[in-house]
Amino acid sequence: RKEVEQDPGPFNVPEGATVAFNCTYSNSASQSFFWYRQDCRKEPKLLMSVYSSGNEDGRFTAQLNRASQYISLLIRDSKLSDSATYLCVVRGASGTYKYIFGTGTRLKVLA
């Protein structure tokens, strides 16, 4: 089993739609969780960190479910500019500095 697993997609959604991605992780001792965005042939950039209580940033909402070991990203009112690959990232237990990246979920927002 991979340490971090994501549905690769692609998710093709119309503009204005709401779309959700899930990501599961295998190490129950993992401490930090993130969503990064990667545009085609570009470097990843932080979209948002995922906190235990869940957090929201504009149209984006991230949730963490420790019991089931998954994190989610919800995008409301999708824009064409949201088209990208969304990477789930998990940092391990205290004392480890390794970040584990999922293979990404590709989103395409259609006009």
Added chain:
Amino acid sequence: GAGVSQSPSNKVTEKGKDVELRCDPISGHTALYWYRQRLGQGLEFLIYFQGNSAPDKSGLPSDRFSAERTGESVSTLTIQRTQQEDSAVYLCASPLASGDRYNEQFFGPGTRLTVL
């Protein structure tokens, strides 16, 4: 500089040659990571530096790969006797420090390596 820079941006080499990839992290950032991303794949961790030492080099695929960092700044990733499976984008990232659990990783633009 304001961001992470990497050079060269593209490198085409012949199988069996050695290559050196360079990363200039954000000034003052003490931690530095190297990742590899093969076409259509996720990022693979290669090595992590804290200052000039590498407490975790567990991701280096073979002894053909090595990395060093000097002056708590520039890092070079060296691949000896390159093979075609080494073809990938090599990304460098520098968070501000390694202690904060929620440190953002600032990535450089990457070096696209093609081994013929």
